[in-house]
Amino acid sequence: xxxxIQSPRHEVTEMGQEVTLRCKPIxxxxxxxxxxxxxxxxxxxxxxxxxxxPIDDSGMPEDRFSAKMPNASFSTLKIQPSExxxxxxxxxxxxxxxxxxxxxxxxxxxxxxx
Amino acid sequence: xxxxKQNSPSLSVQEGRISILNCDYTNSMFxxxxxxxxxxxxxxxxxxxxxxxKDKNEDGRFTVxxxxxxxxxxxxxVPSQxxxxxxxxxxxxxxxxGSNYKLTFGKGTLLTVxx
Numbered sequence: 001x002x003x004x005i006q007s008p009r010h011e012v013t014e015m016g017q018e019v020t021l022r023c024k025p026i027x028x029x030x031x032x033x034x035x036x037x038x039x040x041x042x043x044x045x046x047x048x049x050x051x052x053x054p055i056d057d058s059g060m061p062e063d064r065f066s067a068k069m070p071n072a073s074f075s076t077l078k079i080q081p082s083e084x085x086x087x088x089x090x091x092x093x094x095x096x097x098x099x100x101x102x103x104x105x106x107x108x109x110x111x112x113x114x
Numbered sequence: 115x116x117x118x119k120q121n122s123p124s125l126s127v128q129e130g131r132i133s134i135l136n137c138d139y140t141n142s143m144f145x146x147x148x149x150x151x152x153x154x155x156x157x158x159x160x161x162x163x164x165x166x167x168k169d170k171n172e173d174g175r176f177t178v179x180x181x182x183x184x185x186x187x188x189x190x191x192v193p194s195q196x197x198x199x200x201x202x203x204x205x206x207x208x209x210x211x212g213s214n215y216k217l218t219f220g221k222g223t224l225l226t227v228x229x
Contacts, residue, residue: 004157031214042221043158043203050214091157099146099207099215100165105157 004106006092012112018080021109024073025094033103034067034077035091043091049075050097082113117141118206120220129229133191137204137220140185146207148217149178149189151200158203162189194227201225 005024013019025032034046047057049069057067064083069075079086089110093103119138127133135149145166150158164171164178164187171178177190191198204220 033216035219043219045216045218048210048214048216055214056210056216093157097213097215100163102148102150102160102163102205103217105150105159107155107157 004092004094004104006090006106006109008109009107010110010112012114013082015083015113016081017113018078019082019086019111019113021077021090021092021111023075023077023092023106025075025092026104027073029094029096029104030072031095031097031103032069032075033093033095034075035093035105037089037091037108046077079111082111084113087112116220117144118204118218118220120202120204120223122223123221124224124226126226126228127194129196129227130193133189133194133198133225133227135189135191135202135204135223135225137187137189138185139187139206141206141208141218142185143208144206144218145209146215147178147180147187148205148207149176150203150205150219151198152203152222153200161202191225194225196227196229199225199227 007022032049046059047067052069067077089108091108093105095103148163149161152158180187201222203222205217207215
């Protein structure tokens with residue numbers, strides 16, 4: 001099993017540009033999560049999908065952020081327009097829904113907005 | 115409002131000694147607690163978990179203790195090894211409807227084990 005796959009690993013973009021982060025969850029996992037990690041706020045949950053349906057998007061910071069999960073094997077997180085304060089590491093995670101084993105995280109996408 | 119707090123940003127211990135990482139929480143509805151380990155440039159990896167109905171869970175060198183009355187949990191690593199040097203995140207689980215749950219993470223503690 002290749003684990004949770006995120007792309008790109010690094011993204012540098014100019015303020016105002018659109019950024020799209022991609023995630024392929026582990027096959028068979030029915031829940032997918034997008035987290036953002038910053039020094040100030042640690043790991044924050046942005047949005048959570050279950051069976052491809054958004055369950056909780058209360059962590060999405062503002063309308064510039066949107067996430068989709070068109071099928072069980074793919075999700076995107078889009079920021080448009082991007083701002084310097086969006087610079088962070090964005091993690092995708094997936095799970096089978098059994099809390100005792102937690103989530104499996106991808107390696108993350110380091111986003112820098114200049 | 116931080117529901118899961120790790121008040122020590124860093125901890126340094128000698129190889130072979132015990133490492134104790136602490137975590138406090140405020141939400142009494144949390145039903146599961148987990149510890150994750152994170153190396154640089156990698157995602158967090160699951161380490162050990164404990165149900166809120168238990169007070170101890172052990173897995174090899176790692177033991178998690180839960181004190182519900184104090185809303186406090188700790189991770190003990192004995193003996194500590196240089197390869198344990200990483201950021202450790204405490205996380206707590208809450209149900210969000212049906213069988214769904216979500217994890218709330220602390221900010222992490224950087225553990226350094228010196229040879």
